[in-house]
Amino acid sequence: MAPLVPGTLSPTRSVPARIPRPEYVGRKGPRPYDGPEAQTAETIEKMRVAGRIAARAMEAAAAAIAPGVTTDELDRIAHEYMCDHGAYPSDLGYRGFPKSICTSVNEVICHGIPDSTVLRDGDIVNLDVTAYIHGVHGDLNATYFVGDVDEESKLLVERTREALRRGIAAVRPGRQVNVIGRVIESYAKRFGYGVVRDFTGHGINTSFHSGLIIPHYDSPYATTVMQPGMTFTIEPMLTLGTYEHDIWPDGWTVVTKDRKRSAQFEHTLVVTPTGADILTLP
Secondary structure, eight states: OOOOOOOOOOOOOOOOOSSSOTTTTTSSSOOOOOOOOOOOOHHHHHHHHHHHHHHHHHHHHHOOOTTOHHHHHHHHHHHHHHHTTOOOOOOTGGGOOOOSEEEEEEEOOOEOOOSSOOTTTTTTEEEEEEEEETEEEEEEEEEEHHHHHHHHHHHHHHHHHHHHHHHTTTTOTTTHHHHHHHHHHHHHHHTTOOEOOOOOOOOSSSSOOSEEEEESSSSSOOOOOOOOTTTEOOOOEEESSSEEEEOTTTTOOEEEEEEOOOEBBBBEEEEEEEEEESOOOO
């Protein structure tokens, strides 16, 4: 297939005034987070609500995926679902991002902007959805097939989902967060996949990105020790070729440098005394 090219943006979608906005909306960027990475039980339960709304919004949009559908239409569906359930789409207005979800097609690693791009039979598309409600965020993503997809792409998607599962299974209090990336990278290397390094999992709570970094490769610098109550995302991005990337002139859309396909899966989770509890389940 020909490489993806930017489409045309539709007008910015509105959010009802009754829905509280994150503090960064209307500003150049978010305020630095200076709170704890481990959250209270109350905050965790609020994040579970946000995560459930995000997951259901993603499911609603995913149900519309088919050849001939635009990525802007997927954005509309997820946007309306979140607003209808009292949540603000966290992406909308975050550092100027113009849409409510990210839609990353084929060689787009992450941060694809929904637009007039028409999905084609054989594409793969990642939907990345984050909802903000009750002062907290819930963030997840998944990669979907469009029509009849080739076997190489199917395996990439299935194995990226498995990489996320293995990363989550590696979570334990007392371990450094680099064990997560070690497990993911070790699995991906079996198949010769690239493991994206410059985009990572992150701490999340009342802040969309708290400053905590969760690499998906074995980084000697990721020495933060996990403790019960810590909330963060794991979101491996695996590629059929290089993990190196280019960024489109829009400043957001990240594509593989060799334009080979990339897949991604993500959940928000909390560290428990025995492992991890996923907060972004529908």
